[in-house]
Amino acid sequence: MSQLFSYFQQNKFCVLVEYLSSFNEVFPVKTVFAGYPAMMTLADRVHSDHDMAPLDASRQYPDAVEKVLHFAGKGRDIQDLEYFLQQAKAADIQNLLLLTGDKLKEHHKGNDSAERSRYLESVNAVMAAKESGGFCIGVAFNPFKYAEAERDAQYLKLHKKIKAGADFIVTQLGYDIEALKQAQAFLKRHHYTQNILACVMPLSLARANFMLKHKVAGIVITPHMLKVLAEEKQAGLSERVYLRCALQILICQHLGFAGVDLSACHKPEEQMLLESYIEEYRHLDLHALEALWTSLWQIKTGKELMPEPADFSRPPSSGQIMKYHQLHVMHDAFFDSKIAKGVGRFIFNSPFWERRAAAKTLLKTEHISKHSIVGCESCGQCRLGDTLYICPETCPKGLANGPCGGTSLDRCEFGDRECIHSVKARLAKAVEQTEILKDKLIATVPIEVRGTSSWKNWYLTSEA
Ligand code: SF4
Known part of the structure; x- marks a missing residue:
């Protein structure tokens, strides 16, 4: 059993200190942080698509240090994950954080399906790691969503991640305590026993500006937050960045989180400052901590840490609903009925479809x-x-x-379209089909299957 898992079982609040594999120096790693058990996490390709692999970076640190390795699915296939799992086992790594990952910096749209950059979904990665066995598996979750459909889509996918076998959950970096409370309430409401950790970071004005400038996916920085940070900097109160981070950690502990994932605080002097604030304020109760947090962020309406518009919802169009019903009827008739499956199997069992020209024509017909x-x-x-x-x-x-964590008010991380998973979540509500988005674990597509006829594959593999 991993140490992390045993801390979860003992209800010991722990601190995962995040290190990047792109660092060109090896920092001292703490096993105790402000009195909490601490371990290191190694993030996957944060600065560039070519950062050192977390597994290689982990070899620079002592074996005795408990580690959580990230594996991001960006630019990866299921075979890459299987190889990674083998290597992780050989290196005695027991804790993984499996995520889809943000957009590749060198994402290729591709002219056809074969050239396009691929992303291995977290749900599929969790399924494979669970099957492999022996890992304590974490998943990422973004509760900081402020449009109804994108929030629904996140939670629907969280159901799937848990069903796939997640042992613990790490939230996206965020500062909206109410959203963190909602995530916890969701787990309680559904009787999920997975432990949840909040990602925290000492947020300086420079970091906030960097994240805005580089549009770091899924992170909410509001104009109000920038204003507060700028005022503090001007007044020489920049250390409040660490005080605020200490308060968030203590609040999370009081709320019953299993720990925090501490990002961008790997330097000894930063850690000392943060630890000193934790020690100074740890005697306060939740009410007092929240009051101080509210006053430091100058929160008056409760909406200051949320993007504008703070909440909206819109039903799917009648055209979308009609299209769904039409396609549903067609799918039932041509693909799901017993007769369709029998006829389809009879037709596609013929060796005729093995011929190159026939396969090509079939694929073209399907595509058109x-x-x-x-x-x-x-x-x-x-x-x-x-x-x-x-x-x-x-x-x-x-x-x-389901969606990655990078949407912003229903917009895709790529910025050029509405997130299809928001569209789907909205439609699911209207046609009363949310269960399927919550329950059905959809297998990843093997590379060798791409570019073949799904019609033929369907009839030959589906059960009668
Ligand atoms: S076969 Fe179905 S899921 Fe695959 S690309 Fe075509 S429509 Fe989409």
Whole structure:
């Protein structure tokens, strides 16, 4: 059993201190941080797509230090993960944080499906790691979503991550305590026993500006926050950055979080400052800590740490609903009924379809008939029946199980479209199909299946 898992079992609040594999120096690693058990996490390709692999970076640190390694699915396939799992086992790494990851810096849109950058979804990564066995598996979750559909989509996917086998959850970096409380309430409401840790970071004005300038995915920095940080800097009160971080850690502990993931605080002098504030304020109760937090952030309405508009919802259009119903009827008739499956299996069992020309014509016919309707990219493993007939390939990351954490008020991280998972979540509510978005774990598409006919594959593999 990993040390991290045993801390969870003993209800010991712990601190995961995040290190980047792009650091060109090795920092001392603490095993106790402000009295809490501490361990290191190594993030995957944060600065560039070519950062050293976390597993290689971990070898620079003593074996005795407990480690949590990140594996981001960006630019990765299931085989990459399987290789990573083997290597991690050989290196006696027991704790993993499996995430889809943000947009690759060198993302290729590709002219066809084969050239496009691929992202291995966290849900599929968790399924594979669980099957492999022996790991304490963490997943990322972003509770800082302020449009109804994107928030619903996040929570629907969290159900799937838990069902796939997640042992613990680490939130996105964020400063809205109410959103953190909602995440915890969600776990309680659904009787999930997974431990949740909050990602925290001493937020300076420079860091806030950097995150805004570089549009760091899924992180909310509001104009009000910038104003407060700028005023503090001007008044020579920059150390409040660490006080605020200490308060957030103590608040999380009082709220019952299992710990925090401490980001951007790896230098000994930064850690000392943060620890000193934790020691100074740890005698306060939750009420007093929250009052101080509210006053430091100059919160008056409660909306200051949320983006504008703070909350809105909009129903799916009648066209979207009608399209769903039409495609549902067609799918049932041509793909799901016993007769359709029997006829399809009979037709595609013929060796005729092994011929190159026949396979090519079939693929072309499928693509022409589906591309204009749903944006089909001939993935070879049609998942429309599990995605409310919204093709997962129309997500730039090709995610089928739900959104990544990078949306902003329903907009895709890529910025060029509405997030298809928000569209799906909204539609699911209207047609009363949210269960499927919560329960159905959609398998990843093997590389060798891409560019083959999903019709043929469907009939030959589906059960009668
Ligand atoms: S999921 Fe279906 S519609 Fe989408 S690319 Fe794959 S085969 Fe085409």
